[in-house]
Amino acid sequence: MTLPVSRRPGADAVPALRWGVLGTGWIAEQFCGALHPHTSQRVAAVGSRSPESAQRAAARLGAESAYGSYAELVAAPEVDVVYVATPHPMHVDNALLAIEAGKHVLVEKPFAVNAEQGRRLAEAAEAAGVFCAEAMWTVFLPKFDVIRQLLDDGALGELTTVVADMGEWFDPGHRIFDPGLAGGAMLDLGTYPVTLATWAFGDATLQTVTGAGTRSGSGVMGQFSAGLDFGGGRLASLSASIEADLPTRATIAGSRGRLDIDRHFYRPGSFTLVRRDGSQERYTEEAVAHAGLFHEALEVARCIGEGLAQTPLRPLAATVDTLSVMDAIRATHGDEFACE
Template identity: 55%
Template sequence: MSPTAATSLPASRVPDPREAPALRWGVVGTGWIAERFVAALQRLTVQEVVAVGSRSEASAREFAGRFGLTHAHGSYESLVADPDVDVVYVATPHNRHRPHALLALEAGKHVLVEKPIALNAAEAREIADAAAARGLFCAEALWSLFTPKFDVVRQVLDSGLLGDISSVVADNGEWFAPDHRIQRHDLAGGPLLDLGTYPLALTHWVLGSSTDVLARGTDAPSGVNGQVGALLGFEGGARAVVHTSILANTPVALTIAGSEGSLEVPGVFYRPGPFSVVLTDGTRLDYDETAIAYDALAHQAAEVARRVLAGDTETPVRPLADSIATMALIDAVRAQIGQVWDEER
């Protein structure tokens, strides 16, 4: 697309999630993201959430009753063994993603793993290898990339409308109370896995793998890492500035800048909503959509259903190689700030 010929932005190619064929889903975990995932599927898709698994039968029964699910399992092992489940959504804390993804794959279930896919790149490779060995579908639920907004962003990037990309600036900061789980060492707390996955994954999505990383961190009063600022270098001289924090609320905006124009995504950049392209000649192209927030989790489930029914084991929207690359980038940032997860000690 020539910048001088641009008069509008492309339309999204993402199908209506209601059009995806139905799979029977089992959910591992009963927390905040599991609630939103199930609610989104029930509101916006024909997917069938039939079962939930928890560490306790009481928790599973409460969750199942709230959402009208048929099966409540008092263990994760029982959930993945359920013959009525086609695909498992892993929604447990970060440090349980690897064992629960492997548990589901070993039981012969297709898997969608909540982001981040694992604690580090080695764990992510282990999950990918296990899925490949069994011929099962597996993907990381980085939900933003499955939405119509980011499909349009991808088309803008692929068209060359922005020219040569020289910089990405991405931020994701949110204040959390001292008693929140993100403040806990034993749950891989701090901003990197929770919040930092978004700007770091999006930076890789735009610029590819980083060639050098310079990062600095600040501890939170709880003792976990509280915030990180990173300067990333890429082949050809492109740079990215990434910031993430649990110490304060920040703009949560994304800028992708090139020789012919810039793409500006205001906060909260990873949710459905608007963005603008401003070309160097002053032309402004605006995109907008209904800000449905976490109901947009429906798009990733619909993509999983389409791929599984087609016999695919991955999705091009979020290939496992990209998930592994994001974890490798987070590993490089952690090495700079001395962040080691409890499971790695």
Template identity: 55%
Template sequence: MSPFPSALPAPRTPDPATAPALRWGVLGTGWIAERFIGSVRRHTRQRFTAVASRDGGHAAEFAARHDIPRAHGSYESLVADPEVDVVYVATPHTAHLSGARLALEGGKHVLVEKPLAPSEAEAALTARLAAERGLFCAEALWTLFLPRFDVVRRLLESGDLGEIRTVLADIGEYFDPAGGHRIFRPELAGGPLLDLGTYPVALATWVLGAPDTVLATGQPHPAGVNGQLSAVLRTARGDQAVLHTTLFSDTPTTAVIAGTRATLTLPGPFYQPGDLVLTPAGGGTPLTYTEPRTAHDALCHEAAEVARCIAEGRTQTPLRPLADSLTTLRVMDGIRRQCGIVFPGESPDAA
């Protein structure tokens, strides 16, 4: 057995500014699109050449505010734009499949906001179409593209944690029902699972693999969506993840990956840039990795990875393969079935 490391490894994440420049079109003009554009512009050489909204006036206003040359009043028009190489789908969850399909059928590479789709079945359609067209496709789960998570990746690869038996992850954020946020809208697949819960489920399935057992319970919100849920995942070996997400309250939003040799703690918010603490099993002097807590200003890393992969002729990224996105959604579908959460277009028996 190798000794406990004397220092944590450095991230291998390339400087986003070194990624080859591509021309990006953006479907959607919401909160995440604004932050994505800002971060990518500040830290990379990527170019935003077009934006689309179903409301042409809204698209024009957004384009003017963000200095984007062309505004399209339809998604169909943007994906036909010859000045666009890759499309970033930043629409509500229920439009992820349709946006990705438009882009791929239009011959464009695509980066789809997380989750890839509301369900595994819809996400599989996107993955199949990308494969048929030989185009790049990825889920914009920005967490796994961060330097912080490459340090986690290196620790998993090295075996310094030993046999990993446990993952604990929580994410809770208070949303004011009077604020009109889409998270309260059943017709847009509201509730915390897709917006927040994707992060702990993705962490657990990334670290432990696909579970063979999912146990979940939930609590409704008066708005008609799920308000919070908890889940236990168990692998065939018996390793377990305990996960929680809520829109009722702010919670620590921390994560723990515990192995037989060491425990890795990710102080909250665990899915953003920040620290890591590795503590030897049985106690001892912990090791700490620190990086600036730049929050969503680190969205640039996923765009840079997309650009590098496309330039290299890849149709997927090894940092978040589509198979991993499908596994996460399969688990989330299982959670929904047990909590009685039904999304638009589904029958009650589907959830």
């Protein structure tokens, strides 16, 4: 068997959109930095909370213009689509601001801090008839299109198991330790293994969940582990930590074989298909880290160019379902956010 080839579109196959970036932090820098060398997408404008910070951000992000308020950014006529890159508790309000202005929107993960908020945002986008998606960049990567094809073609047989972890060390002053910003292991890191499980198992519905977590010194949940039963013999074992450097690998297994996804499974990179008879095939992809963020922008451009209000690769219902699973895991060990 020869491994399938990715079907993700090239930069020249999608329209060049004019992006407005709402927020000026680290992830905004990574996103804009990935667009410039790899696509024809334009960073048309950046919005911040003051004209001075907006001007500084525009110079740093390579934006063509700067706006000193979020309201001005979403109203800007030169902006086709808004990328929301603000802290977690602000995602819904900022995305709603763009939607109310009639703009398409890509919302940085997590889409919202819980499923109720995510559902409200999804309903607003659908009612307005604008494109909306969560910037869960993993599912838009070429590697994951190849994996999707293998799963859909039955290369692993009946799926039974997903095992995934994600953990790294952070400076004590990092926002991830801030309770006021919905910090902790779940929203920044846990969203990746949970997304992998819900994405791999497709429309399976969570039946039961067990979990445990421990708090960091700042009060946020520093780590968690969870066992998920999706019914039909489908189980997931997931964990995340902001206090330990975990392997950050993943395995998807079934009755005929398994996929072992290399370290930093959620980024561009490689994996190995191991069949039941022990034979193996290797998929190799350059591990370019966050330089691969441009793939999500290409998918947004493709969908908007084709008049789609959602991407079939990550429908809003799937995003809300993942948030529901995250809510269920948090409930097992009392992980609550002040902004809920």
